[in-house]
Amino acid sequence: MRILIVGAGAIGGYFGGRLLEAGRDVTFLVRPTRAEELDRDGLIVRSPLGNIVYPSPPLVMTPMLDQTFDLILLSCKAYDLDAAMESFAAAVGAETLILPLLNGMAHLDRLAERFAPGNVLGGQCLISLDRDASGAILHLNDTNQLSFGELSGAVSQRILKVADALADAGFDANLSQQIVQEMWEKWCFIATGAGVTGALRASIGDVMASGGEAWVLQLLAECASIAENAGYPLRRDVRQRFQTMLTTRGSKMTASMLRDIERGAPIEVEHVIGDLVARRSSADKHAKGGLSTLDTVYLHLKSYEARRLRERG
Known part of the structure; x- marks a missing residue:
């Protein structure tokens, strides 16, 4: 499964880094300044559950997006949602699944309106993260849970594929039938x-x-x-x-x-x-x-x- 992580900030960088270390096909969609940081320093995560130092992680910037992805992991701030949707629009095909990790509920309707209801999954994560002045991601507790599921609660073939892609990657990935x-x-x-x-x-x-x-x-x-x-x-x-x-x-x-x-x-x-x-x-x-x-x-x-x-x- 080809996975696009929108941004390489605290949440996207943490879960994307774990997935990279587990050998998954991950690409980060980043802005030019973050691309420069990652090219220079690599992706750095400091965590009580194990540090990550991943030199030159796979990156793409919006003008370079020329193909669709199977799964898009979205963890932007809510006030950046419109800009984020525009940035990854070219990566969304009819079968693409968007897994948002934003707080609240309003983003679900906005994503469904911008793309299609069938593209959107439910998701949440339980983790405390921050970034220091150097850009390194700091994991502040010993919890790293990511839950996801169909908004209908169904156990579909496509959500099972998502579960396989996220399993055994250094964090707790939970397929939920009551994600809402x-x-x-x-x-x-x-x-x-x-x-x-x-x-x-x-x-x-x-x-x-x-x-x-x-x-x-x-x-x-x-x-x-x-x-x-x-x-x-x-x-x-x-x-x-x-x-x-x-x-x-x-x-x-x-x-x-x-x-x-x-x-x-x-x-x-x-x-x-x-x-x-x-x-x-x-x-x-x-x-x-x-x-x-x-x-x-x-x-x-x-x-x-x-x-x-x-x-x-």
Whole structure:
């Protein structure tokens, strides 16, 4: 199976690097500046599960795309989705499968509109990654799970081929028959974790030390209510696990959104938080005449965005 990894940033570089090491047919679609870095330094991943140093990984740039691929792994930031779709459009054929690893759900409709519904799979990953100033990818925990599946939940021949291509490649590749449920659950977790640590500019442990447990649980409850109204209630064991992770005393956990804020970068506030606000029913507005916890988080993060744009004026 010919696999195109769109970008060689943290997520694409990590999973693409693992696939390369496993001998899979992988090509990275990159911009010129990243191509120069990779040609000069190679693909570098520093991970507690094993480092990767892959000299001169296979690269292509958009003007050079002249054939279609079997599988496209997409892990761009949500605000770059339109540009990313344009960049890899020439690689999409009638049988091409697009596996997006973005948070939230809105990207599924946008991909289906730009290409075809049949091209789009469901997907998510559970991993904490960043990049340092040199461009090396840093794996920050010991989890590296990638889940994928047909949006319908079917176990088709094509999804089995994807499972074969991703198996035994140095990460946990899970074929899921309920990928949409899992994407909604992850969305609730990410929105709560990013909302708490991003809006309060603090780790989970610092928020707990400040007496913020009830506020965190309220935000999770509001996100879970929106998921339930959409037909995807959080499963009891999943919700309990989220509550434990999000209220652990002394936890150093922060979301990548906070790291983006601290470096003055753009954030995925609309895709992760704003889309939940837009999907909320009137019954979910817990504070009539005032702001709900979700509204407050959205206001904080939008204010950061507004200040960032003004300062770059």
